[in-house]
Amino acid sequence: MPTWGDWVQVADGAPVTVPRDAAREAAREELLKPEYHRHDPSLLQRLSNWLWDQLDKLLGQLGSAASNGNTGLILFLVIAVLIGAALWWRLGRPGRAATTTGTLFSAEGPRTAEQHRAAAGRHAVEGDFAAAVREQMRALVRSLEERTLLDPRPGRTADEAAAEAGRQLPAHAEALREAARLFDDIAFGERTADQRGYQQLADLDALLRRTRPAALTPAGAR
CATH class of the missing domain: 1.20.5 (Single alpha-helices involved in coiled-coils or other helix-helix interfaces)
Structure with missing residues (x-):
């Protein structure tokens, strides 16, 4: 029934x-x-909730284990690591904001694009690819200044140079932005330089140098 x-x-x-x-x-x-399920929390949100739940449990255990010095110390260290990981994940890598504020050229006297290229090549041969990347980016920007595609300006950042050059060379705007980001991450951030990064900038520099001047608009003709 x-x-x-x-x-x-x-x-x-x-x-x-x-x-x-x-x-x-x-x-x-x-x-x-x-x-x-359209309002269900995302995977990242569920992971974040789990992390904070574990932290809350550890804090409760820390209070009950305060009488045991060794146990309390271990729990304190675990909590410190979890808090650091959570802050790193939430806020991102420390020092990244500073990568957009560093100037492209150093305080030393002006050098030609060819001088910067030669210095970049020497650093690359020696295996110092961080210095090679810095010099190669300077060579690229100095070359654009020498060709009047950029107005020489002390204190210019790599991001500013890429944005200004991208308006003159729109076909290469994205590559210029990537080059500036690479320079910033290596010169002022924590990214490790390698031969591939140096070669990326050297290839872009060579490509821009082969561009026909007749197809470009000088900086003073805007």
Whole structure:
């Protein structure tokens, strides 16, 4: 004899019975529809909630283990690591904001693009790719200044140079932005330089040098 849960009312009011397993499967499929889950927390949010839950539990354990010096110290160190990881994840890498404020050229006297290229090549041969990247980016920007595509300006940052050069060379705007980002990350951030990064800048420098001046608009002709 069917139970109350097996009765289903049809459109004309006549009751019919539905097998218990079929009803359960239909309900499961219905609940799997996306409209029932559009407000569910994301994977990152669930991970964040789990991390803070673990931190809360550790704080509770720390209070009960305060009488045991060794246990309390271990829990304190674990909590410190979790807090540091959480702040790193939430706020991002410290010092990244400073990468957009450093100037491109040093305080020493002006040097030609060829001098910067020669210095970059020497650093690359010696395996000092951080210095090679810095000099190669300076060579690229100095070359644009020598060709009057950029106005010489002391204190210019790599990001500013890339933005200004990108307006003159729109076909290479994205490559210039990537070059400035690479320079900033290596010169002022924590990114490790390698031969690939140096070669990326050297190739872009060579590409811009091969661009026909007739197809470009001088900086003073705007």
